Amino acid sequence: MSGINLPSSSAEVPFRTSEQRKMSFSENPCGLVGVIDEGTKTITFSVYTTPDFKEIASHSVELSIITPQDGWYEQDPMEMMNSINHCAKESLKEIEKKGYSVSDIASVGITNQRETTIVWDAVTGKPLYNAIVWKDIRTSTTVEKILAKVGDPNHFKETTGLPISTYFSALKIKWLNDNVPAVKQAIKKNRCKAGTVDSWIIWNLTNGGLHITDVTNASRTLLMNLCTQNWDPVLLRTFGIEQEMLPRIHSCSEIFGKVTNDRSALQGIVISGILGNQQASLLGQMCVKPGQTKNTYRSGCFLLCNTGYQPVFSRHGMLTTVAYKLGPKSPTVFALEGSVSVAGHALSWLQNKVRLLPDSKEAEKYADMVPTSGDVYFVPAFTGLYAPYWSQNARGIIIGLTQFTRKNHIVRAALESICFQTRDILECMHQECGYEINKIHADGKLTTNNLLMQLQADTAGLPIFRSQLTDSTAFGAAMCAAHAEGINLCRFEPERRYYENVHYDTFLPTTTVAEREERYGKWKRAVERCLGWVIKQKKTKTNTAAYHRMLSSLPASIFIMSSFAMLVHSVASVKP
């Protein structure tokens, strides 16, 4: 099957004849596709039929998050693998009830939370540390040091499309190398492997046979050159990372290999798709033409605008990222992305930490009990703010409280914060890519919240098209896997899927321009107040060690002065 030159959706590829279909289906007559969706909060395994992509089974479990210190987010890589296996087993039971068997699954696609970084021992296959999750900010001191040297947060932007931020994998690998002796040792012995979650999953499924990633995940590391789509030697040197540690970069859709791990429920199945989860939902939403835009509302919120074959470099805080590359010989399609680190996570916080909500699923009910947020604004900058601010020193704020404020107002303000953050992105996106963004395709669990969708339309002044597909991310990954040359289970048919199969609920704006601008102006004032809140990073155990290492390289007089300052600090922190 020839590669399909998306996004020019008119680049037609002939339908397979029934003879060809029989041939390619000879091994797997039912042509099912499985998807591992490893999100920050939830792991799901689902199974789709082809070529109509009906979901016939799905099983999810929540993944624990470990927060050893404020701003640190970790996950257990072994729990990830066990959960994936559990979900796969449960889904396989479901398909068996429907008359299928595991051998009907022709291939499996993987989509994952991006930037989250894992290092492991190539010999034992064991993780050398917990996964450091994308929103973790332990590397903020390193970021500050790099910024002090290079001056410009966009120093690597032309090469990578990304600003220097705690968000990206390079900083996390550097931290692991600098702070975890087991990692340092493994690197010395040439046994250390590193990667994003997709690489870890594939390494495990193939018993260490494959150490690979795809171009979308690699484009989120701050180590990949967007032009060559390979690891950049200058960046590797800058972060002190050996190329041997890193996976080989592939396209998103090709036959990578088979699951060989005999403990995996997926043993014997071909792996033919890898895609970061936000790129997968861009595909799943059929945003395949330049200018088409989607926003996914999950723990975070990620708005991507397809910019076609040319990377567009942002001057206003958007990221330039690879959207997809559907085969080794297919062209690379790029996107501009506005990333919001806290969306649904704000609701989880209201539920689990401050207990204003019994369940984030009930946010709509609670927020709907009041007609407005009562002029309360909630900026959930728990670990700083991502796009377009990129401020690691911002912290959360709830402002505008009066004696009349009820918890319902705060819940409503949390929903509005998701909408205002999206508006922040839209403001810049339009200036950057020049496309008239006249509607947004919305997906993700949070979009079941009708009030959120209406508030989004009212805040952005744009119609929101909510996909009725249960999961655009998994759907995008399923299409990507089924499209791979040699698997040939589907032809990527944006037009047909768009108009015939996927249905949308539409939410139209009900506010006037003046109302929108007034409220948005207040949001911007609230944001201003939370920027730069953190003046000095708190010293942690580990960065105290790094601090001492740094001190040992300074002249003695400075050392004495610094030690005196630390002593004063520790005396001051002793409680009476």
Ligand SMILES: Nc1ncnc2c1ncn2[C@@H]1O[C@H](COP(=O)(O)OP(=O)(O)O)[C@@H](O)[C@H]1O
């Ligand atoms: N039905 C729902 N209504 C509103 N919010 C929801 C609902 N279900 C989940 N959420 C929110 O969505 C977020 C998690 O979505 P999920 O898709 O599981 O995340 P992830 O992509 O991080 O794995 C949570 O932060 C939770 O607050």
Ligand SMILES: O=P(O)(O)OC[C@H](O)CO
């Ligand atoms: O797991 P999600 O849906 O919050 O997505 C996380 C993103 O991929 C992080 O960049």
